[in-house]
Amino acid sequence: MNGTLRRDRSQGWLGGVCAGFARRYGVDPALVRVTFVVAAAAAGFGVALYLLAWLVIPAGEAPRRRRLPTGRGAVEVSLGTGLLLLSVLLAFRALGIWFSDAIVWPLVLIASGAALIWRGSVGPRSRPDPAPLGVPGASANRPVAAEPAAPAAAGPPASEPATTAASLSRNGIGIALVIAAGFAFLQATGALNAARDVVLALIASIVVLGVIFAPWVLRLVRSLTAERSERIRSQERAEVAAHLHDSVLQTLALVQRSDDPQQVAALARRQERELRAWLAGRPAPGQAARLAPALEAAAADVEDNHGVPVEVVVVGDRDLDPAVEAVVAAAREAMTNAAKFGGGSTVDVYAESTPAALQVFVRDRGPGFDPAGVPADRRGVRESIVGRMERHGGRARITSSPATGTEVELLLEAER
Amino acid sequence: MRSGPDIPSLVAGLAVLAFGGVLMLDAFAVFDLSFAAFGPLACATAGAILVANGLGRRR
Numbered sequence: 498m499n500g501t502l503r504r505d506r507s508q509g510w511l512g513g514v515c516a517g518f519a520r521r522y523g524v525d526p527a528l529v530r531v532t533f534v535v536a537a538a539a540a541g542f543g544v545a546l547y548l549l550a551w552l553v554i555p556a557g558e559a560p561r562r563r564r565l566p567t568g569r570g571a572v573e574v575s576l577g578t579g580l581l582l583l584s585v586l587l588a589f590r591a592l593g594i595w596f597s598d599a600i601v602w603p604l605v606l607i608a609s610g611a612a613l614i615w616r617g618s619v620g621p622r623s624r625p626d627p628a629p630l631g632v633p634g635a636s637a638n639r640p641v642a643a644e645p646a647a648p649a650a651a652g653p654p655a656s657e658p659a660t661t662a663a664s665l666s667r668n669g670i671g672i673a674l675v676i677a678a679g680f681a682f683l684q685a686t687g688a689l690n691a692a693r694d695v696v697l698a699l700i701a702s703i704v705v706l707g708v709i710f711a712p713w714v715l716r717l718v719r720s721l722t723a724e725r726s727e728r729i730r731s732q733e734r735a736e737v738a739a740h741l742h743d744s745v746l747q748t749l750a751l752v753q754r755s756d757d758p759q760q761v762a763a764l765a766r767r768q769e770r771e772l773r774a775w776l777a778g779r780p781a782p783g784q785a786a787r788l789a790p791a792l793e794a795a796a797a798d799v800e801d802n803h804g805v806p807v808e809v810v811v812v813g814d815r816d817l818d819p820a821v822e823a824v825v826a827a828a829r830e831a832m833t834n835a836a837k838f839g840g841g842s843t844v845d846v847y848a849e850s851t852p853a854a855l856q857v858f859v860r861d862r863g864p865g866f867d868p869a870g871v872p873a874d875r876r877g878v879r880e881s882i883v884g885r886m887e888r889h890g891g892r893a894r895i896t897s898s899p900a901t902g903t904e905v906e907l908l909l910e911a912e913r
Numbered sequence: 914m915r916s917g918p919d920i921p922s923l924v925a926g927l928a929v930l931a932f933g934g935v936l937m938l939d940a941f942a943v944f945d946l947s948f949a950a951f952g953p954l955a956c957a958t959a960g961a962i963l964v965a966n967g968l969g970r971r972r
Contacts, residue, residue, distance in 0.1 A: 522968070570970035577963025584956035591949035 599685030610674030839863030
């Protein structure tokens with residue numbers, strides 16, 4: 498175990514002791530926090546230990562995060578920590594250093610249940626560094642179905658149903674523990690007998706309301722599930738349509754305009770290679786892995802295909818992820834439109850990448866057009882630029898006038 | 914090539930050894946092991962083995 502123990506104040510709630518331990522030993526911070534809370538019930542042992550650690554352990558740059566154990570390893574660590582904590586509590590109880598059974602055991606159950614519920618609802622999420630832009634989702638350049646699952650920080654990717662089932666069972670156990678804590682406290686204080694009538698009335702009311710409203714709730718859940726599925730399918734269709742528009746349809750348009758059989762054959766071969774790679778979920782041959790080369794490659798393609806100069810200036814750079822790929826694809830479509838309809842003027846592309854946002858401007862000095870007057874069957878602007886940016890959590894703004902030409906602004910802000 | 918002992922096995926072995934030692938002392942009547950003492954001891958042994966094993970899984 499390399500690295501030095503440091504209090505992690507950036508992730509901590511008080512002094513960062515628990516977060517520091519969790520980071521140093523690669524365990525869930527909630528587990529460490531529960532351990533200290535429960536140990537506090539043993540005559541304040543946890544509080545004293547926390548204060549001592551706060552005094553002794555220096556705050557500072559925490560060592561690199563260790564990978565959290567997952568699956569069976571996580572269960573073993575949690576169970577083991579629970580048993581160790583139980584042994585401490587039992588030992589303190591045997592020694593008489595003890596508040597009261599009516600306080601400690603319900604507190605243990607509540608702390609464990611709350612940790613499980615907290616972790617299941619608002620607990621830490623995996624987040625790659627640096628912060629990704631836009632929303633994770635479909636790749637701009639390959640089919641959604643072929644998109645590999647985002648790797649979780651804590652181990653191999655899990656399927657969505659498995660993750661949902663794990664979250665549900667975790668929340669269920671947490672709720673059961675909290676309810677059990679309540680009953681244990683009422684029982685230990687003798688209040689359960691007095692509260693029995695109220696509890697029975699409450700349970701009866703819940704059963705009656707459940708019987709009445711269950712069909713509506715079930716229907717609502719099914720309706721929401723169906724709506725979500727339809728939305729996902731619709732996004733997948735839009736993504737496929739945008740890609741086919743940008744690739745196959747553009748190539749077919751070039752083929753129709755070309756008189757040179759060799760150029761037609763070359764275009765067809767290139768399109769075939771790109772399409773096969775896309776269908777297989779592989780990167781296209783020669784596809785760049787960073788923003789700047791990807792934009793330059795797109796500009797070079799547009800120049801070759803349309804014979805219009807495209808000037809590219811990129812400030813800053815970043816790795817390509819699905820959202821950044823979408824920006825590049827949208828910028829490429831904007832360049833293509835500028836080359837086709839810009840009256841032969843030079844196309845200027847300016848991109849600026851900062852940790853907060855990625856912004857791309859594509860400008861021509863052509864005759865301009867009315868963005869609102871684009872026919873519904875023309876997908877270039879509506880789907881390949883505006884729709885694509887929106888599907889990936891960004892936005893596109895188009896400004897056009899006969900005097901100044903057309904400017905397309907693409908903006909993708911970092912996730913908050 | 915092994916660079917050192919297997920930590921989970923080492924911890925498990927030491928925990929079981931300690932547990933066995935306590936039971937042996939109880940059998941030889943060096944002290945009387947009550948349930949109040951046996952409970953924490955058994956929990957600590959099992960907990961140490963589980964934690965060491967769980968942390969060792971990610972190696």
